[in-house]
Amino acid sequence: MNPSTAVAVTGLTVRHRRTVALDRLDLSLGPGVHGLLGPNGAGKTSLIRVLATVAAPFSGRVELLGGDATSHRERTGIRRRLGYLPQEFGYYPGFTVREFVAYVAWLKEMPSDRVPAAVERAVRRVGLGDRIDAKMKTLSGGMVRRAGIAQAVVNEPELLLLDEPTAGLDPEQRVDFRSLLRELGTGATVVVSTHLVEDVAAACTEVALIEGGRLAFQGTTGELTALGGVSTEGNDSTTHAVERGYTAALRAHRTSAENAREALR
Amino acid sequence: MTTSPAPPRTRRATPPGAPSPLVTELRRGLGPWTGVAVALTVLLSMYGKAPDWQSRWSDATQLLHVTAGLLAGPLTLAAGCWQGGRDRRRRTTDLWESVPRPLLRRLAVAVAPSVLWPAAGLLLADVVCLLATWPYVSEGRPFLELLAADVVAVAALGALGHVVGRLVRWRLAAPLLGVFGYVGLAIGSYTESAARWLGPASEHQSVWDRPVWWFAPVSMVWAAGLALSALLAYGLRPARLRPLALLPLAVAVAAAAPILRLPTDTGPWRPDPALARPVCDDGTPQVCLTAVDRALLPEVAAALAPLNSRLRGLPGAPVRWVSGPYGPTRPGDVELPDTGQDATRGRLTRPDLYLNSAVSWLFSTTCRPGENTGPNAERASVVHLAVSEWLAPTPADYGVDPTAAQPYIDRLRAKSPAAQRDYLARYLAAKGCDPDKVPVP
Numbered sequence: 001m002n003p004s005t006a007v008a009v010t011g012l013t014v015r016h017r018r019t020v021a022l023d024r025l026d027l028s029l030g031p032g033v034h035g036l037l038g039p040n041g042a043g044k045t046s047l048i049r050v051l052a053t054v055a056a057p058f059s060g061r062v063e064l065l066g067g068d069a070t071s072h073r074e075r076t077g078i079r080r081r082l083g084y085l086p087q088e089f090g091y092y093p094g095f096t097v098r099e100f101v102a103y104v105a106w107l108k109e110m111p112s113d114r115v116p117a118a119v120e121r122a123v124r125r126v127g128l129g130d131r132i133d134a135k136m137k138t139l140s141g142g143m144v145r146r147a148g149i150a151q152a153v154v155n156e157p158e159l160l161l162l163d164e165p166t167a168g169l170d171p172e173q174r175v176d177f178r179s180l181l182r183e184l185g186t187g188a189t190v191v192v193s194t195h196l197v198e199d200v201a202a203a204c205t206e207v208a209l210i211e212g213g214r215l216a217f218q219g220t221t222g223e224l225t226a227l228g229g230v231s232t233e234g235n236d237s238t239t240h241a242v243e244r245g246y247t248a249a250l251r252a253h254r255t256s257a258e259n260a261r262e263a264l265r
Numbered sequence: 266m267t268t269s270p271a272p273p274r275t276r277r278a279t280p281p282g283a284p285s286p287l288v289t290e291l292r293r294g295l296g297p298w299t300g301v302a303v304a305l306t307v308l309l310s311m312y313g314k315a316p317d318w319q320s321r322w323s324d325a326t327q328l329l330h331v332t333a334g335l336l337a338g339p340l341t342l343a344a345g346c347w348q349g350g351r352d353r354r355r356r357t358t359d360l361w362e363s364v365p366r367p368l369l370r371r372l373a374v375a376v377a378p379s380v381l382w383p384a385a386g387l388l389l390a391d392v393v394c395l396l397a398t399w400p401y402v403s404e405g406r407p408f409l410e411l412l413a414a415d416v417v418a419v420a421a422l423g424a425l426g427h428v429v430g431r432l433v434r435w436r437l438a439a440p441l442l443g444v445f446g447y448v449g450l451a452i453g454s455y456t457e458s459a460a461r462w463l464g465p466a467s468e469h470q471s472v473w474d475r476p477v478w479w480f481a482p483v484s485m486v487w488a489a490g491l492a493l494s495a496l497l498a499y500g501l502r503p504a505r506l507r508p509l510a511l512l513p514l515a516v517a518v519a520a521a522a523p524i525l526r527l528p529t530d531t532g533p534w535r536p537d538p539a540l541a542r543p544v545c546d547d548g549t550p551q552v553c554l555t556a557v558d559r560a561l562l563p564e565v566a567a568a569l570a571p572l573n574s575r576l577r578g579l580p581g582a583p584v585r586w587v588s589g590p591y592g593p594t595r596p597g598d599v600e601l602p603d604t605g606q607d608a609t610r611g612r613l614t615r616p617d618l619y620l621n622s623a624v625s626w627l628f629s630t631t632c633r634p635g636e637n638t639g640p641n642a643e644r645a646s647v648v649h650l651a652v653s654e655w656l657a658p659t660p661a662d663y664g665v666d667p668t669a670a671q672p673y674i675d676r677l678r679a680k681s682p683a684a685q686r687d688y689l690a691r692y693l694a695a696k697g698c699d700p701d702k703v704p705v706p
Contacts, residue, residue, distance in 0.1 A: 054362040072503055079365035090356030094293035102283035107364035107371065116283040151360075 004030045005063075006159045006189035007051060012060035014046045014213075021046035023213035024060070033185035035200035035221070036193040037246060038210035044193040045087055047210065048163045051191065052084040065158055080109055083157030087164050087193075089148035093137030097128055097147050100136055104151040122154040123147075127176060141168040149177070153184065160190045166199055178203035200224075201242040209249050216253035224249060286374050294351070296378025299344040303337045303386030303419070310336055311394050316609040318398070321557050323472045323540075324605065325398040326408040329391055331454070333415040334466025337387050338450055341419050342426040343443030345379035349430020350438065369500035376496065379423040384416045391416070401611035403559035405540050410481035417485040418465035421492035422446070428495045459525050462532040463487060469534045472557050472605060473541035473590045480533035483520045490517025541590050549577055550599075555589040558604045560611050565604060568616035569623060572656055579686065581693030583627065599627055620657040628653060628696065636698035645700035648673055652692055652706075676706045 007029040014022040022043045038044050049055040050062060053069050065081050067074035091100055098119055105115045123132045126146040131139065136147060145168045152160060166174050181203040184190050192204065200207055200221060207224045209217035217224060221242065228244025290296065310332045311318070318324035352358045352375075361371065391412045398407070429442055453464035461467045462480075465488070490513040497510035527533055544562060545553035550573055552566045569586060576582035584597030593600050602622040604613070613619050628649060650665075651673030659665040667674065677685065688706055695702040 049359070052363040054359055076365045079363060082363060084360065084363040086359040088356050088359070090352070090358070090360060092294065092351070092355055092357070095289060099284050099289040099293065103286050103289055104360075104364070105283070106286045107361065107366045109365050112283075112285075119283050 006030060006065055007191070008061075008063040009047075009051075010061040012047075012050065012062060013058045014043070014050060014055065015058045016046070020213055022050070022057075022210075025210075025213065025215055027208060027215060027218070029189055029191060029206070029208070031185070031187070031189050032205040033181050033190045033192060033203050034206045034208060035204035036191055036208050036210065037195070037197070037200060038216070039250070040195065042210045043213040044195075044210055045163055046213075048084075048087075048161050048191065048193050051159070052082065052086075052161050053079055054084075054086075078159075080155070081158045082108075083152035083155065083160040085148045085152040085162045085165055087167075089145065091136050091144065091147065094135060096133050096135050097123055097139070097150070098132045100147065101151050101154050105154045108155045110155050118154050118156070122150040125153060125180060126150045127173070142170055142173050145169055146173070146177075149180070156188075158188050160184060160188055161193075162191065163193045164195075165192060166194065166196060174199070175202075197243045197246055209246065209253070211250055211253050212257070214253075214257075217249035227252070287377055290374055290377050291381065294378060295344060295348050296382040299341065299348075299378065299423075300382035300386035300389075302344070303340055303383045304390045306336050306340055307332050307387060307390035308393060311390070315397070316614070318394075319610050320398075320401050320561075320608050321472050321605065322398060322402050322405045322407040323474070323557070325394055326411055327469065329394055330411055330415055331466050331468050333387055333391075333412075333419055334450055334454065334464065335447065337383065337390075337419050338422050338465055339443045339446035341379070341383035341423045342429075342446040343439045344383065345376075345423040345426025346430035346433075346442045347439040348375075348379045349427035350433075350436070351375075352431075353434060354436075367500075368502050369497070372496060372500040376424055376427045379427040380420045380492075383423050384420040387416050387419050401560070402557075403561070403611075404556040405475075405537075408476060408481075410478075411476060414481040414484040414488070415465060418488040421488035422465075424492035425495055428499050431499060457529060459527050459529050459532070462524050462527055463521055467532065469532060471534060471536075471590070473536060473555060474531070474534040475537040475540070476533040477535055479523070480527075483523060486520040487517050487524065490514065490520060536590065543587060543589060545585070548573065550583045550597075551585040552601075553585055553587045553589075554601070554604060558588065558608070561604050561608050561613065564608075564613045564616070565601070565619070568613055568619045572620060572624060572627075575656065575685070575689060579690045579693060581690070581696065586623070602626055615660065617657070617660055618663070621653070621659050621663075624653050624657040630696060630698060633698070639700055641700040641703070644705070645703040648692075648703050648705060651677065652689075673706045680706075 005028050007027065009025055009027040012022050012025040012027070013020065025047070036044050036047065046055065050057055051064065053064070053075050056070070062069040064078045067078045069075055069078055095103065101119045101122055102115055105118055110118060120129075120132070123129055126149045128143060128146050128150060131143060136144065139147060145165065149162070149165060152162065166177060169177055178199065181190060181192065185205065192199065194200065204221055207217065207219060207221055208215060209224070217227070224245040225241045226245065227248040228241055229248070307329070311328060314328060318328045352361060395407050426442060430438060450464055450466045454461055454466040454468055494510045494514035494517060497513065498507055501507050501509060540555065540557050542556045543553040544556050544559045545551045546562055546566050548566055552562060552569060554562050554565060583599035585595065585599070586601045587593055587598045588601040588604060602619065607613050607615055607619045607622070647670050650667060651670035654667045654670055655674050655677045659667070677688065680688065688704065691704045695704055
């Protein structure tokens with residue numbers, strides 16, 4: 001494993017009862033912001049949950065931040081350097097934002113003398129500084145999402161896993177959030193699972209496209225865009241170009257998978 | 266070497282200290298409300314029965330013990346169960362699974378409101394009730410060790426409820442656990458085996474007893490051991506560490522063993538001669554109460570005074586009125602009714618009723634089958650009623666109809682004092698089970 005590689009997944013298979021969510025997936029991610037794209041049910045959340053050490057793989061090897069995520073001892077060290085925002089972000093409504101983020105900092109075993117400043121910084125970074133002592137139950141949906149991002153970044157994680165982080169954010173908040181993502185990606189490996197191509201276009205340097213539990217494409221955003229070819233429309237935006245690349249990559253993967261199945265018959 | 270001037274001191278903007286997770290857990294959510302609910306439940310229940318317990322330490326302690334076990338216990342179980350299901354309801358389970366802090370440490374903090382707040386609520390209620398009892402008691406002390414055991418038992422129930430709440434994925438689990446907890450504790454407290462003394466609601470009614478010294482600490486070990494075992498069994502990871510949960514369980518079982526060997530009926534309670542010690546006035550006849558009711562002595566003597574003035578010097582009249590667990594011990598002793606039933610906050614609430622009861626006890630006799638029968642039995646019965654009503658009329662609201670005895674009562678009242686004393690002497694001499702000997706006024 002390359003020392004700068006934060007995520008190295010080999011032959012990862014995840015099953016939910018009889019359904020195969022991830023099928024012998026190989027993936028390697030280094031510093032930067034990685035968009036995890038794919039249609040609904042492709043296996044994005046299953047992959048994020050394995051990377052967050054929440055779900056155990058059925059088979060395969062998962063190395064995170066240089067450690068074996070399946071080893072109990074190494075997992076604890078990995079978790080200290082991890083940030084995670086689940087797709088369904090749960091919180092305690094009676095806690096204030098400060099209390100909740102400090103609670104997560106404690107759960108992440110941060111040194112207690114560093115917690116107060118880290119909490120303030122994380123909350124300010126997501127633009128909730130003026131609501132830091134407001135109770136979570138008084139926040140709007142977008143604010144709750146931002147509080148979720150604050151808890152994920154409170155420990156300055158080296159590996160940040162965000163599952164649908166922009167759900168519930170208004171357009172202005174999304175712009176701010178993408179800016180934050182770019183900032184975080186300068187020093188850490190950020191994995192953003194999303195089905196919003198514009199998030200990827202605006203914030204991600206690399207893209208991994210998953211389809212049917214397998215890796216359909218991995219490369220830079222530019223490479224994905226190039227797959228879509230040149231538009232004949234005059235007002236083609238970056239987002240449209242990435243969408244075309246996304247669609248082309250998916251179709252290519254499906255055709256290749258179909259051919260492979262045909263060859264097996 | 267050159268020295269540079271020291272930089273000007275600037276006030277560094279330091280953020281306010283982040284709240285500790287334990288303090289946050291204790292401040293927010295259901296915890297404080299549980300404490301308030303437990304305190305109010307116990308206090309309101311005790312308030313409704315204040316006349317029954319406010320005069321004696323043992324009455325207050327016993328009722329607090331039963332109320333804590335039967336009401337605060339199930340309430341705490343249910344609240345703990347609800348708190349235990351919080352992560353599932355709030356969907357934080359996924360996030361917490363990704364953190365390095367061990368589950369047992371997380372559990373220790375999360376369970377704190379389920380354990381500490383009900384305990385604090387009960388402790389507050391105990392203190393209020395004991396302070397309300399303090400001005401009116403005569404002797405003895407509150408059984409603080411029993412109350413401490415109750416607090417530990419309630420805290421343990423909170424922890425057990427919390428673990429159940431984490432395990433059972435059902436919203437109705439909390440209220441149902443409360444209901445089943447109430448039924449279970451109630452049945453446990455009335456069962457006819459020594460196992461009932463393991464429950465936190467076992468009842469014992471004697472104001473002259475005290476528990477053996479080891480009972481409260483051993484009960485605490487029993488309750489705390491069970492709770493700790495449940496917490497460890499749930500919270501220890503990896504699974505190979507779980508057998509460690511058997512250690513507190515073994516300690517709890519070891520603590521249960523001497524409790525199960527206690528007598529079924531009296532359990533840990535033993536007579537305390539200091540509490541049952543007679544305390545007498547210097548009147549004639551003497552009035553003797555037990556030490557726990559010493560403060561009532563002037564009130565009881567005053568209530569009996571009209572009767573004593575009629576009986577004084579008569580043959581067959583009582584030499585001593587005695588109250589307590591040992592009953593009459595000497596010739597001439599007559600038993601008094603239990604003052605606890607007629608006294609509230611150090612005062613006899615109905616001296617007239619107490620006097621009436623004392624007269625009934627004075628003339629009561631135990632006759633064998635076949636005695637107290639014959640043609641004059643009914644007349645004797647009416648004469649008994651007439652004498653009682655003459656000496657101490659039954660209060661109007663107590664339903665005794667003296668109509669049949671009224672002619673005899675009128676005759677007794679019409680007699681001169683000397684004739685009254687003469688009749689009373691003959692009546693006392695005829696006290697027994699032969700209706701033919703009962704003199705007609």
